[in-house]
Amino acid sequence: MMIDCVENRLLTSRRGLLLGGASFAAWAYLPKFARAAEGRDPRLVVVILRGALDGLSTVAPVGDPDYAGLHGSIALTADGAHPAIMLDSFFALHPAMPEFARMYRDMQAAVIHAVATPYRDRSHFDGQDVLESGYAGPGRVQSGWLNRALEALPRGERVSSGLAVGPTAPLVLRGNAPTVGWAPVALPQADDDTAMRLVDLYRHRDPALASVLSQGLQLERAASGNDMKPKPGNQVAQMRQVARGAAKLMAADDGPRIAALAFDGWDTHANEGGPVGRLAFLLGGLDGALAEFESGLGERWRDTVVVVATEFGRTARINGTDGTDHGTATVALLAGGAVKGGRVISDWPGLKPANLFEARDLKPTTDLRSVIKGVLQDQFGLSDRVLAETVFPDSASARPMKGLVT
């Protein structure tokens, strides 16, 4: 019986998530232009995959002559019992992602390959810090790039959908701009009078706790009456469930427009599986979550961009236990009606030994920050300068990628 770290990491997030291996948090305000502008009302969802997604198994370069040898027993193929889905003549999508394939065919999904953050070491925790903080290197930063982007947006009314008390926001959305989240629990609650007395005590003795508790109470009030209690189920069902709940919230006229989710469990060191197996199981969950966004957002899907990103990729060559160790470049996925899709965007570095990064990893040829900056610019009109100085500090060299959004 071999169970490796993946399953453990399915269970709870690294960052103090309370219930659910998936979390949802959103900006507490509507961008001001959202309601004013006629027609277009942009929405953005950032999905963080923690644990390092194997990009070469998600979107496989089956046309690269070295791929099959490197990925060995877990390599995808265009034929066989579980054929990968050809996206073009070179790249094939994992067969566990039929919904994403359909979006791709409908020109509503795109892949960016051989992409990486500026981080070049292989620690999950530092890698996630760089991915989410938006800084060029790891450090003890307390705000995320998405939060800093929100600070640059004109702030409209407060969102007032049925948002329940949320888990700790993922770092990408942490910072000065206020956020709300959702993590349903079933526990009898303290009454208002007790809560108010405690807030009052904290105001006098411990202002930091006063602010924290007040936020917790406000969010809960906003949430009362919602029916989105999680039901027992597996990780895949939970990913779908969080996405369904998030989509429902975001579809409302006064619901949040900008949100982040984190899914854990992608650290496939052993027995990763090929077209079926552990990674397939997880990718199926991600695919289901994207489908939930599409159906849940309804009319709003056409103004939506979902960005899926991970802290780094995994080794090009499988390790000795039919898995992959920590690597460098990987894929980023875009989905949504606003995506100019049907494309795999890649300056493919090749998988010859000399082309691999440090002779082991897919070499990064695209800066993930360029992709995200491109989306932020097209969706929300953020300027080059704000993107290069505030949102992603010291990133002027990573120019926003043009034309990702219709």
Added chain:
Amino acid sequence: MARDSQAALVALNRFGFGARGGASGDLINAASDPRGFVKAELARPNGVLLEAPGLQSTPQLGQAVFAYQDQVKQAREAAAKAGAPAEAATPADQKPGLRRNLSLNAVATEIAGQMAEAKPIDNKPTDNMARPDAMQPNVAAPPAAKPAPQPLNVIQKTFRAEALARLQRATLVECGFTERLVVFWSNHFCISASKGELARIWAGAFEREAIRPHVLGRFADMLKAVEQHPAMLFFLDNQQSLGPESRAGQNRKRGLNENLAREIMELHTLGVGGGYTQEDVTSLARIITGWTFAGRQGQLGTPGSFVFNTNAHQPGPQTLLGKTYEATGLAQGEAALADIARHPSTANFVAVKFVRHFVADDPPPALVARLRDVFVKTDGDLRAMATALVDSDEAWKAPLTKMRSPYDFLVASGRLLARVPEDPGAYLNGLNLLGQPMWAPAGPNGFPDTAAAWAAPEGIKLRLDIAAQLGARLGNSIDPLDLLEFAAADAASIETRRTIERAESRQQALALLLMSPEMQRR
């Protein structure tokens, strides 16, 4: 020496698990000699060990899992032969094949649903609260006192018994400094029970066998005990890692898995930026190939015990951090670990983490430097490091700005209420709910250790809900002002005292006391 209630709060809350209620006299004792109160526990190294009737060794527990899995398999096969669906053969909670793919969150959600009816701590009569014998545990009581709808399997039973033993110890000890040290080191070298059945049954034994004996001993010894413990080898996949040129690697066409080697350097010793490279990670991975545990067949040794499998070990000398380690089999890895334990980066990494845990999120650099020097000079003597911490001025002068973790909060509440748990259920539920499931952090970096991580809107609101539940159940028979005397006496702020005095009921007063800054900060 004059009584110093403020220093007593530091002694009990920063270093320990908070004052016990009842007739413990903790606050008075701590106030008369705060440093002595904390250090008394360091003089009793055997007091760190945890032995309780029924707690078994790692090999015994491993064999119990193997036997359980065989039973389940046989039952399933028998059912298949009889034409019945496999599910009918085993009770719902004893189907490991299914359970493996179930998320623990789903389980936690179920538990949260039951929390309304659950007894917050236990249901003992409360009228004997003031008597010292109220603090005696009922060790004879079976770990799972409440009848469960389904019989617990051996894995669940063991996990609960281990958790109960740890919770009872934490509730009963005087100051709790050594128990806090156990929790610190156990989190530093964490495994996760949610990795699988072996990890779940081994979680408590791992702490008893690899952590506790060395908490007041040498870091190098703890490191070796941890990295050779079957629970760690299982958690970070090393039992699967084969030397590519080893006999097993050649025969089975499998090879290295870097997982354990990387986390040894990144999380257990040197820390990120501690001076190692990818080459070093791979090299250490090769060095510790063959470190595994014997399986159910026992071909390599007693099933469930640590063994060195020469057949899986990468042959030849290896270079790690600039030094060459000759091919000496098991000794090669032991020599490497001993050197890593002595590395200056390790001393620094450990000192920073230690001070951050006990003193402040931003650890005072001078104190870190002093502890690092103690670590280096004493060759990693952890008792010397703990003593230096207690002897420092910084640890007593720094304001109490850290948040109690959910575990600290629940244990401190139980101590103040003088209730020794007889069933771990309510604690385990509470920990799941508050985001710190027992022995099951989400990743190998353990639970977070900053105030910000625990002082989150969700978490504080949930603590209040739990405190309100405790207040509703227990408030009737408790005088909250008496409890405030036990918890903080004249170190309590006027505002806290007034808030409790003016509460509309004893129930409300108890909830407010448990949530007061005096009980939440450490």
